[in-house]
Amino acid sequence: MVHAxxxxxxxxxxxEYRVFRVERWIxxxxxxxxxxxxxxSVAVRYFNLGLPNVAEWAIVAMSPLTFIGAAMCTYAQSHxxxxxxxxxxxxxxxxxxxxxxxxxxxxxxxxxxWIGTLFFVDMRQxxxxxxxxxxxxxxxxxxxxxxxxxxxxxxxxxxxxxxxxQPPIDEASLT
Amino acid sequence: MIAFALLALLVLGVPVGVAFALxxxxxxxxxNIDLSSLASIPYDTVSSFPLLAIPLFLLGGELxxxxxxxxxxxxxxxxxxxWVRAPLGHVMILASALMGAITGSSVATVAAIGGTVGRxxxxxxxPRGYTAALNASAGLLGVLxxxxxxxxxxxxxxxxxxxxxxxxxxxxxxxxxxxxxxxHAWMSRRVLPGGQETAATAQASTHATVDGAMVRRxxxxxxTRSIPALMLPVLVLGGIYSGVFTPxxxxxxxxxxxxLVTVLGRMxxxxxxxxxxxxxxxSSAAILVIIGFTSIFNRAMVxxxxxxxxxxxxxxxxxxxxxxxxxxxxxxLLIGMFMETNAATLLMGPLLAPAxxxxxxxxxxxxxxxxxxxxxxxxxxxMAANLYVAARTNNADLVSLLRYLGxxxxxxxxxxAVITYVPQLSLWYRYF
Numbered sequence: 333m334v335h336a337x338x339x340x341x342x343x344x345x346x347x348e349y350r351v352f353r354v355e356r357w358i359x360x361x362x363x364x365x366x367x368x369x370x371x372x373s374v375a376v377r378y379f380n381l382g383l384p385n386v387a388e389w390a391i392v393a394m395s396p397l398t399f400i401g402a403a404m405c406t407y408a409q410s411h412x413x414x415x416x417x418x419x420x421x422x423x424x425x426x427x428x429x430x431x432x433x434x435x436x437x438x439x440x441x442x443x444x445x446w447i448g449t450l451f452f453v454d455m456r457q458x459x460x461x462x463x464x465x466x467x468x469x470x471x472x473x474x475x476x477x478x479x480x481x482x483x484x485x486x487x488x489x490x491x492x493x494x495x496x497x498q499p500p501i502d503e504a505s506l507t
Numbered sequence: 508m509i510a511f512a513l514l515a516l517l518v519l520g521v522p523v524g525v526a527f528a529l530x531x532x533x534x535x536x537x538x539n540i541d542l543s544s545l546a547s548i549p550y551d552t553v554s555s556f557p558l559l560a561i562p563l564f565l566l567g568g569e570l571x572x573x574x575x576x577x578x579x580x581x582x583x584x585x586x587x588x589x590w591v592r593a594p595l596g597h598v599m600i601l602a603s604a605l606m607g608a609i610t611g612s613s614v615a616t617v618a619a620i621g622g623t624v625g626r627x628x629x630x631x632x633x634p635r636g637y638t639a640a641l642n643a644s645a646g647l648l649g650v651l652x653x654x655x656x657x658x659x660x661x662x663x664x665x666x667x668x669x670x671x672x673x674x675x676x677x678x679x680x681x682x683x684x685x686x687x688x689x690x691h692a693w694m695s696r697r698v699l700p701g702g703q704e705t706a707a708t709a710q711a712s713t714h715a716t717v718d719g720a721m722v723r724r725x726x727x728x729x730x731t732r733s734i735p736a737l738m739l740p741v742l743v744l745g746g747i748y749s750g751v752f753t754p755x756x757x758x759x760x761x762x763x764x765x766x767l768v769t770v771l772g773r774m775x776x777x778x779x780x781x782x783x784x785x786x787x788x789x790s791s792a793a794i795l796v797i798i799g800f801t802s803i804f805n806r807a808m809v810x811x812x813x814x815x816x817x818x819x820x821x822x823x824x825x826x827x828x829x830x831x832x833x834x835x836x837x838x839x840l841l842i843g844m845f846m847e848t849n850a851a852t853l854l855m856g857p858l859l860a861p862a863x864x865x866x867x868x869x870x871x872x873x874x875x876x877x878x879x880x881x882x883x884x885x886x887x888x889x890m891a892a893n894l895y896v897a898a899r900t901n902n903a904d905l906v907s908l909l910r911y912l913g914x915x916x917x918x919x920x921x922x923x924a925v926i927t928y929v930p931q932l933s934l935w936y937r938y939f
Binding site: 356359360362363364366367370371373374378387390391392394395397398399400401402404405408410411412413414416417418419429430432433436437439440443444447448450451472473476 | 516517519520521523524525526528529532542543545547549550554555556558559562563566751755756758759760762763766781784785787788791792793794795796797799895896899904905906
């Protein structure tokens, strides 16, 4: 199960775990929104209820699921990657590779947090809205920006863990 | 240089989506890409209604698995295929074809079947890597068995009848099923302990062990217990083909149905739903990150006109239709390795279709060649979505998956050659 037991010891680990719990809650809520709105839109069309297309919210929910989910995957070490380095017998090489990955994630998330913020500000100023329900585009874009900021936090803490020779978060311990 | 840098990032263990995006970031100036525009590309890619099918099918799969619906379906498949040795692998192939007939998408098929039948295979003694390799390969049926999203895209953009394309893809789909079944029948002798599946889970088996003795349950009893599970494909396929809902909406209906059956049938506790949704969310996010961020690399390739250059080279290479098709096969394999299926279909279809027509190749036949060929890219790294999704949903690492993939890939390539050089296989419907 991804909902897990007690937060880990240490204030930084505990803080990161609580951030993860919030991310997970947002992603679960996104899934619920997708499930309900798409199902409702089928019913609305089948029974000709004359209501607007609420499935637009399902498309909006893809943003938190993807980008907040990216941060969640960074914490849970569940991004899809080629795991060949983990099979190496030398602990030093494994640690170096882990550090390089954390650094790559830090750079990636840093750049995306920055350009995501620019994108969010742009959408906020343009006032652009989606077609069916009129949802402002800056709403889903906000989750892109937030997700990348959270990913940056997780990547920085993971890099600190590597430098202080602490073990990574084990996905299995969260499930 | 680019390929080397990408390989280095991937081997280090950088997440696949992040590795592709980093490469474009570093080369943004050289490729004339404004860095600030990179935020809108993954956002636009994932804000897509058809892509909703992936998280919703993953959720449905998780609910069906935890609620026992998959065990019920597997029990029925056991009855149908129980006489075959190592039946669950064949069940996975058959189920992938059925899911292909529901989703029209390869990745969604892999996600749904891997999350359900894949787990049962692991319980029956198949190595996780083997299960994931079969899952990824059988996912090709998601596109070959109609409806097929890439064929719809091809028909729309090149101007070929989509109905004819759907009919044309049926026989190649069946040939692919047979080919994968043959490989599984052969491989299962090597990967299973003693060449046989270990005891199935109690609900899945038509044989239950009682005090060490094998007692055959009545087929009627198994079928009765499986009615809620058997209604699911009827509901989904009936809904799609009667026009009540689209394949993406079918994913939501399937998940909602699985939720209701699971909760009302007291197959799972309400408190467990939190965990079920959490697992589905984590798997969905891992897949959507790849789809979203690799789209940046797709855009860069288009801006650099790489596919256009390759297409022009392929068309000007020879006067022989057979050699042209061979070059097309190789070029599309290469493109499929680096581009997402739908994007590659939309790009390469209009570029190559006119050249194929000049060589006298039937446009329907060429569409099947092109889509199947690009589809094979889902099994060939680095951009091999089926492999990544299958590894994720079957809890297998990529290295162990790749160890078992070879023969399935060879089978798929042989089927590809047959599709290319035997046009009657695709144009069968014209003989009736």
